[in-house]
Amino acid sequence: MDFEALFQGQIDALKTEGNYRVFADLERRCGAFPKVVNHGETGPSEVTVWCSNDYLGMGQHPSVVDAMVETARTCGTGAGGTRNISGTAHHHVTLERELADLHGKDDALLFSSGYVSNWASLGTLGSRLPGAVILSDALNHASMIEGMRHSRAEKAIWRHNDPEDLDRKLSAIDPARPKIVAFESVYSMDGDIAPIAEICDVAEAHGAMTYLDEVHAVGMYGPRGGGIAERDGVMDRVTLIEGTLGKAFGCFGGYITGSTALCDFIRSFSSGFIFTTALPPAVASAATASIRHLKSSGMERAKQRRQVARLRARLDALGIPHMDNPSHIIPVMIGDPNKCRMIADILMAEWGIYVQPINYPTVPKGTERLRFTPGPLHTDADIDHLATALNALWSRCALSRQVA
Secondary structure (H helix, E strand, C coil): CCHHHHHHHHHHHHHHHCCCCCHHHCCCCCCCEEEEEEEEECEEEEEECCCCCCCCCCHHCHHHHHHHHHHHHHHHHHHHHHHHHHCCCHHHHHHHHHHHCCCCCCEEECCCHHHHHHHHHHHHHHCCCCCEEEEEEEEEHHHHHHHHHCCCCEEEEECCCHHHHHHHHHHCCCCCCCCEEEEEEEEECCCCCCCHHHHHHHHHHHHCCCEEECCCCCCCCCCCCCHHHHHHCCCHHHHHHEEEEEECCCCCCEEEEHHHHHHHHHHHCCCCHHHHCCCCCCHHHHHHHHHHHHHHHHHHHHHHHHHHHHHHHHHHHHHHCCCCCCCEEEEEEEECHHHHHHHHHHHHHHHHHCCECCCCCCCCCCCCCEEECCCCCCHHHHHHHHHHHHHHHHHCCCCCCCCC
């Protein structure tokens, strides 16, 4: 069996479809973000990052960096293994308390990433609750889908952000069976936001628990950065809130928050927690510093909202088609994978602008896009430069414009 030929054949098919992914070789420099060094084929050059999920630039905030460095000096680098074997670092305890407070819950539990926290938690809930049915929003993230598959529980898919369809799906299930309604707050590709209160109304009417993924919202929304549920005043109505430390908080790791019994249940039965090396204490310390800062400072969120509005206004004035949504994510629609890749390459090579093309399977075929995430550290000049570049490319590539 020629395995190399099998591997290469599928890679070649990806390239033919225009869906082969190329990763830029970037070097972040502390204090310079969103400017980074691109180690490209022609040598190092400075580019501006426009697609980072470090939405607020907290990965280079002085207090966050100082916390990580100081803890690494005092505690060393790694955690020494799983918490089951090596024990729980005090920095883990501190961070979990900070996260529980952020979401108004009794307890929290850390994981090695947001992907793992979804996979492990949904997998455990679905497999350990007898006869459970998981009701999944049609556009839920791959990590949630993998968790549901791993659980082997029965699954029902409801139309995206449609509480009425959720109600119909719940009504068809035996009231005695445990039901878990799983959905996100901010959907990362389209940037739309779930009607959390209405979903909670439906779930509560059917005695279902709610599982809310807030990974693209924590740090970004609410008076303390608790997410859309905090902004909408419904955190207390959501059974489990899941989040990440790797986006707006600028660090690494994932977590869940909920009741003490719920978090202990996941801790006790989830293989994704039990058998995974714990976060290094230095990472936990940095995340704690970031969360504490964003709980008390609204400056970063205010600047970020301003720059999002500014870029949207520039794109509207130029007729550059972008998806209208109420979030911080600006998808500029291309609709063709090869054109999407080509435009991204030209932006990098000729304009010093880095944005990763978003193609299938991340988004459906025919909806390929460039996904821009303006942040508080992007200057007005950065936005003007991006708008000028996109305007030139839309003319050069004869792309259709959006009529106001």
